[in-house]
Amino acid sequence: MRKIMILLAIILVGMLIPAGFSTSDKQVVITYGETTYNNADYKNTVNTFFTNNAGVDLKTIDAEIIKAVEVNKISSSITGKTYSSSQIFSSALVDLNDNDNLEVSVDKSKITTITGDMYLSALKSAGITSGHVYVTSPVEATGESALAGVMNSYEEVTDVEIPDTVKEAANKEIYTQADIVKNSDIDADELSKLVDDVKEEVQTNNVTDHKVIVNIINNYTINNNISISNSDIENLATSIEQTQNVQGDVNNYQSEVSDILNSTDENNGDGLLNGLLN
DSSP states (O other): OHHHHHHHHHHHHHHHSOTTOOOOOTTEEEEEEHHHHTOHHHHHHHHHHHHHHHOOOGGGSEEEEEOHHHHHHHHHHHTOOOOOTTSOOOEEEEEOSSOSSEEEEEOTTTBOSOOHHHHHHHHHHTTOOOEEEEEEOSSOBOOTTHHHHHHHHHHHHHOOOOOHHHHHHHHHHHHHHHHHHHHSSOOHHHHHHHHHHHHHHHHHTTOOOHHHHHHHHHHHHHHTTOOOOHHHHHHHHHHHHHHHHTHHHHHHHHHHHHHHHHHHHHHOSSHHHHHHHO
C-alpha cells in the first residue's frame, strides 16, 4: 500500500511541474563582471571555465551582474581607484552544495594578482567558512573586483546581507595585499601566509592596538626573513586592525547564516513527499 502511495505522490509531483520547467539550483550563484556579461565571447569563455571546473549545469543557476558602480563603492574608499563599465571582467561562481569547508579555485591563467589563499583569508575575515568559490576572467585581470561578486553571491544564496563594515574590511585586505604584491618583491603566497599568521595571533590575543599589530608584523618579518617596507607594514597593520574591529559584526552575520543553513538542512529530505502523503 505504501509503495502505491509513494508512486501516486511521484505522479502528482510530475503533474504539478509544467513541461519544460527547469528548477534553479538555489545553492549555486554566478556573478559576472558587467564587461564580461555584455560580451558574448567573454561570457562563453567564463562559462566554459565554470562548467569544466565546477561541474554544474549553468542553465539551472541564477546569475547576477556586478557593475562598476558597485566595485567603485568599495575601491574608491580604499585605493581611490574608480573603474568604468568596460573594466569589470572578473567573474565568480559560489557553490554551497558542498557545505563542509571553504575552498577557493582561481583561474591562474587569467587572475594575475589575487591568489586563492588571499580570497580564502579575506572571506574568512568576513565570517564565510563554507562553500566552493571559483574565480575567473575572460582576459587577464588582477582579480581585486571579484571579491565584491563573491560576497554578493553569498548574500544571494543565503538571503543574509553581509554588513557593510565587514565587506569593507575584507576588501581592504584584498586591495592592500594586491598593492603590496604589485609594488614589491614579496611572493603572493608568502604575503598571504604572513597575513594569515598575524591575523591568527591578533585574534587569539584580541589585539586592537595599531602599534602592537605593527610590532607583531615586524617580528614576523624578521623571524621569517621577509623584506617589506615600513609603509607596507603600516598598511597591513591598518587592514588587520580593521578586520579585528568588526569581529562583532562578523559574529552576528555568522549567527544569521548558521540559522538559515540549519533551517534549510532541517527542511531537506522527505519533507515534500511526506507532506503529499499526509
